[in-house]
Amino acid sequence: MVFPSAKPAVTPSPANDRSELTGCPWHDVKAMLRQVGLRPTRQRMALGWLLFGKGDRHLTAEMLYEEATRAKVPVSLATIYNTLHQFTEVGLLRQVAADGSKAYFDTNTATHHHFFIEGADELLDIPGADVVVGRTPVPPEGFEITRVDVVVRLRRKS
Amino acid sequence: MVFPSAKPAVTPSPANDRSELTGCPWHDVKAMLRQVGLRPTRQRMALGWLLFGKGDRHLTAEMLYEEATRAKVPVSLATIYNTLHQFTEVGLLRQVAADGSKAYFDTNTATHHHFFIEGADELLDIPGADVVVGRTPVPPEGFEITRVDVVVRLRRKS
DNA sequence: TTAGATGCAAATGGTTTGCATGCGT
DNA sequence: ACGCATGCAAACCATTTGCATCTAA
Numbered sequence: 001m002v003f004p005s006a007k008p009a010v011t012p013s014p015a016n017d018r019s020e021l022t023g024c025p026w027h028d029v030k031a032m033l034r035q036v037g038l039r040p041t042r043q044r045m046a047l048g049w050l051l052f053g054k055g056d057r058h059l060t061a062e063m064l065y066e067e068a069t070r071a072k073v074p075v076s077l078a079t080i081y082n083t084l085h086q087f088t089e090v091g092l093l094r095q096v097a098a099d100g101s102k103a104y105f106d107t108n109t110a111t112h113h114h115f116f117i118e119g120a121d122e123l124l125d126i127p128g129a130d131v132v133v134g135r136t137p138v139p140p141e142g143f144e145i146t147r148v149d150v151v152v153r154l155r156r157k158s
Numbered sequence: 159m160v161f162p163s164a165k166p167a168v169t170p171s172p173a174n175d176r177s178e179l180t181g182c183p184w185h186d187v188k189a190m191l192r193q194v195g196l197r198p199t200r201q202r203m204a205l206g207w208l209l210f211g212k213g214d215r216h217l218t219a220e221m222l223y224e225e226a227t228r229a230k231v232p233v234s235l236a237t238i239y240n241t242l243h244q245f246t247e248v249g250l251l252r253q254v255a256a257d258g259s260k261a262y263f264d265t266n267t268a269t270h271h272h273f274f275i276e277g278a279d280e281l282l283d284i285p286g287a288d289v290v291v292g293r294t295p296v297p298p299e300g301f302e303i304t305r306v307d308v309v310v311r312l313r314r315k316s
Numbered sequence: 317t318t319a320g321a322t323g324c325a326a327a328t329g330g331t332t333t334g335c336a337t338g339c340g341t
Numbered sequence: 342a343c344g345c346a347t348g349c350a351a352a353c354c355a356t357t358t359g360c361a362t363c364t365a366a
Contacts, residue, residue, distance in 0.1 A: 039340060041346060061331080076348045081331065097258035097309075101356090102330060115297065118304065132292030133308070137284045139273065143312040146276065150291070150308050151255075154301040197365060199321060219355080234323045239356065259331090260355060 028052075036090035046073040047083050051093070056108040058096070058123035064105075098123050098151050113150035126152065186210075194248035204231040205241050209251070214266040216254070216281035222263075256281050256309050271308035284310065 029048035033040040050067055051057065059067075061080050068075045084105050087093040096104040098116040104123050106114075113131045115124040131150050139145055187206035191198040208225055209215065217225075219238050226233045242263050245251040254262045256274040262281050264272075271289045273282040289308050297303055 039345070041340070043347075062329095074348095078332080078349075079347055082346080097255055100255035100258050100261055103258055113295075115295070115301075117301065124298070126295045130293065130295040134290030134292040135288065137271075137273070137288040137310055139310070139312050140282070142315050143273075143275065144315050145310055146313050147311045148308065149311065150306065152295055152297070152303055153305045153307065154297050155304050157300050157302050197320070199365070201322075232323095235355095236324075236357080237322055240321080 032092070036092065038086060038090065043073070043075045043079055044083055044086075046071070047075065047080070048087075048092075051087070051105075051107055056106070056125060058104050058106050058114075058125075060102050060104055062102075096123065096151075097149070113152070115152050115154050118153055118155050126150075190250070194250060196244060196248065201231070201233045201237055202241055204229070205233065205238070206245075206250075209245070209263075209265055214264070214283060216262050216264050216272075216283075218260050218262055220260075254281065254309075255307070271310070273310050273312050275312050275314075277313070284308075 029045050029052065030040045032048060032052070033044055038044060046068065047064065050064065050071065050073075051059070061077065061084055064084070065075070065077050065080045068080070084093065084103075088095050088105065091109060092107075094106045094109045096106050096114060098104055098114060099121055102121075106123070106125075108125060113126045115126055116122070117124070131152070133148055133150065136145070136148070187203050187210065188198045190206060190210070191202055196202060204226065205222065208222065208229065208231075209217070219235065219242055222242070223233070223235050223238045226238070242251065242261075246253050246263065249267060250265075252264045252267045254264050254272060256262055256272060257279055260279075264281070264283075266283060271284045273284055274280070275282070289310070291306055291308065294303070294306070
């Protein structure tokens with residue numbers, strides 16, 4: 001898995017500025033794609049709609065693929081991966097390495113952290129500033145911090 | 159990748175109690191294996207020696223495999239994986255999901271966190287209590303925290 | 317002797333790639 | 342029309358599994 005988190009966004013305008021959004025999903029998604037410099041194609045529109053149409057979500061490629069299929073949107077898995085990565089590069093999504101085996105994509109790109117439910121492999125946002133990283137550690141000489149990931153692993157109480 | 163972190167150790171005795179260790183690597187490893195209830199076989203001895211013979215380390219299966227090969231220790235990759243997981247189950251190692259693509263095994267099983275150097279895919283211990291998780295978040299009803307993982311992602315300064 | 321350990325090779329699962337075809341602009 | 346997007350299948354990589362063979366107790 002490659003984290004493109006350090007790459008510059010395609011456009012200089014902040015990808016999270018959704019001020020243009022009106023409430024009409026199709027118009028919104030098209031505007032959003034234009035804003036970040038991605039061609040509003042059929043499948044990108046549909047995936048954007050699925051991803052951003054219902055609040056904050058944590059999805060794997062496979063999940064989104066099934067959802068698209070269920071919604072009768074014809075998309076190949078390869079395109080799902082492409083789209084997920086492109087959206088991540090422009091800052092519409094954030095990739096999370098919770099469990100090592102698969103990549104999760106979070107529609108919430110604000111700074112926040114996660115619960116990870118072992119076994120169920122489910123990812124949950126930790127509300128608010130519920131985890132305070134007290135003192136940010138000093139990086140080694142010559143390095144700078146790109147991100148701090150906190151994953152609180154959970155298991156069902158016995 | 160499956161985290162066996164919730165599994166009980168094979169023996170009730172604390173796996174990290176290395177009080178029996180003397181300084182002689184071979185004797186030490188044998189004692190360590192006996193202590194956790196694992197048969198001291200040729201390859202487990204060799205791998206234990208490679209893993210614990212030189213301070214705290216962060217290894218992937220592939221790295222350990224190459225190291226063993228270089229050291230003229232005949233081991234198959236499958237055995238490397240088996241051994242790494244067994245050692246983890248008994249608490250001699252800790253599995254870290256830094257980058258999502260491969261599993262790292264840390265010989266330091268004490269509570270601590272990591273730097274992850276993007277690109278180089280290198281894992282470093284964050285010294286001391288250099289990251290303080292201020293307020294541990296309240297887990298959802300019915301769940302308990304098994305572990306808190308903090309990964310500070312780094313990139314070379316421009 | 318015998319349960320457990322090992323090695324090999326094949327199977328898996330998630331993800332990526334190459335290339336011919338399709339579709340926005 | 343042009344060039345980026347898409348779909349498909351094959352390629353990839355880390356990891357796991359099945360099974361025959363070995364080996365520590």
